[in-house]
Amino acid sequence: MSDQWARIGLDLHLRIDRARGLRGGLEHALREAVRSGRLSPGNRLPSSRVLALELGVARGTVTQVYEQLTAEGFLTSRPRSGVRVAPRPGAAPGPVLPPAPSFRPPVDGFDLRPGLPDLATFPRREWLAATRQVLQSAPHSVFGYGDPTGHADLRQALAEYLGRSRGVITTPEHIIVCAGYTHALRIVCRALSRAGASIAFEDPALPDYPAMAAEIGLRVEHIAVDQAGLVVGALGDAAAAVVTPAHQFPLGVTLAPQRRLQLLDWARRNGSLVVEDDYDGEFRYDRQPVGALQALAPGDVVYAGTVSKSVAPALRIAWLAAPTRVVPALREALRHDEAHVNVIDQLVLAHLIRRGDLDRHLRRCRARYRHRRDHLGRVVAARLPGARLSGIAAGLHAVLHLPGPARDEARLLDRLRENGVAVDGLSTFYHRPEEAPLGVVIGYATPQQHEYESAVDALVEAAGA
Secondary structure, eight states: OEEEEEEESEEEEEEEOGGGOHHHHHHHHHHHHHHTTSSOTTOBOOOHHHHHHHHTOOHHHHHHHHHHHHHTTSEEEETTTEEEEOOOTTOOOOOOOOOOOOSSOOOSSEEOOSSOOOGGGOOHHHHHHHHHHHHHHSOGGGGSOOOTTOOHHHHHHHHHHHHHHHOOOOOGGGEEEESSHHHHHHHHHHHHOOTTOEEEEEESOOTHHHHHHHHHTOEEEEEEEETTEEOGGGOOSOSEEEEOOSSOTTTOOOOOHHHHHHHHHHHHHHTOEEEEEOTTTTOBOSSSOOOOGGGGOTTTEEEEEESTTTTOGGGOOEEEEOOTTTHHHHHHHHTTOOOOOOHHHHHHHHHHHHHTHHHHHHHHHHHHHHHHHHHHHHHHHHHOTTOEEESOSBSSEEEEEOSSOGGGHHHHHHHHHHTTEEOEEGGGGOSSGGGOOSEEEEETTSSOGGGHHHHHHHHHHHHTO
16 A cells, blocks of 8 residues: 555645555545545546646546546536536534633623733734844744754843843843743643642632642642732742732732742742742832842742733743752753744744833833723722722732622622623632632723723623622
8 A cells, every 4th residue: 555645736645555456546545535524525636637647647547537436426527627526415424523622712792801911902013023024134043943941042132131120130041931821830840740749829829720730740739818918927848839929810919028038038948949920020000010039039939921911922932030950950841841932933022122122012001001900990989889909009900809798709790791791700719719708800901992991881880780
């Protein structure tokens, strides 16, 4: 049995069984291509002369095969139309698989769920110009396999940018470029996955991350968060603690100065790591941004950042700035991991950083999101007596706290859905949902600009009903 390719506009792989004879093998191969759906009704086949030349057989053999399959109803042949695959009415449908579940299923109405920037702010013009520049100037070598820790140009640009904008103390050799924050955290968890190791997460937090760590084999601890941030005194002997010190998700609190020092002292005493998810670190509105925790203890903190909120999540670009003692384990975890970032996109981002385009983009976004936050605050204060917003000093989300028992959350979410508003209930993020106060998490960056005020009106109308 031989494998041969016929170029019928597109490539067609024909598995010709020579044991059936040349004509019989070709006839069987084409018949099975039609039956299996690899050749669809209406597909045009090449002329007998072209197919014979492609397959290296006599033209008469192909003509006889076409005539036989036409007689059987698999093909049709008309003047000036050529030979085509015949319609197959009543053909048994193949198995229908449900679509893969979406990470973020679309909703009808206003989407105020947290986790997305305003996608209309994506810097299309700057990204396009940078892409053209990169493709014109990049050496041929960039189209090879490259460095799994990230292209040197981006790691250099990130080291300079993070030092300037977030106070991170690092070098390009200590930076690892990852395919999104989830990938970055997965690499850290794999590096920690020795027998019996545990990892601590804030509570509340996005539940996907503790679940991923548990699947990798780590024991998971859930540590409460109060108005000063992570309750450091509740930490045990975990190998690492994952924190969002700049703007805790979802409560929005900033890790207090005393807690920051306590957390770093805990890491030093136990030989543990702090994984700093710099969530919303770029978006501070009421005072100067809080510097990265990593700057206080570069040897104990793995700093993680991403462009998912600052530019767009579709880029799948994140990074780790790791202590020297951790870098070898992270590189080893990457060795069999193929979730690498497109090198062209890495070079484009490096170009935007060096030109200052990323800084300009962030300034535009800060102004837009601050305006949205202020509008939300005014409307809630005017129309929802007894309600309050928290976590509004920074970031792209806020928590709307409402009077009433926590058990009212289901009814509240039902009213919001009926009013065409999608938000996340606060209990979603608690390890024990019954311990959550009544509230919803609002992503005020998510809607497009023209629908934002209408979305807020619909939100407060349903919340106040």
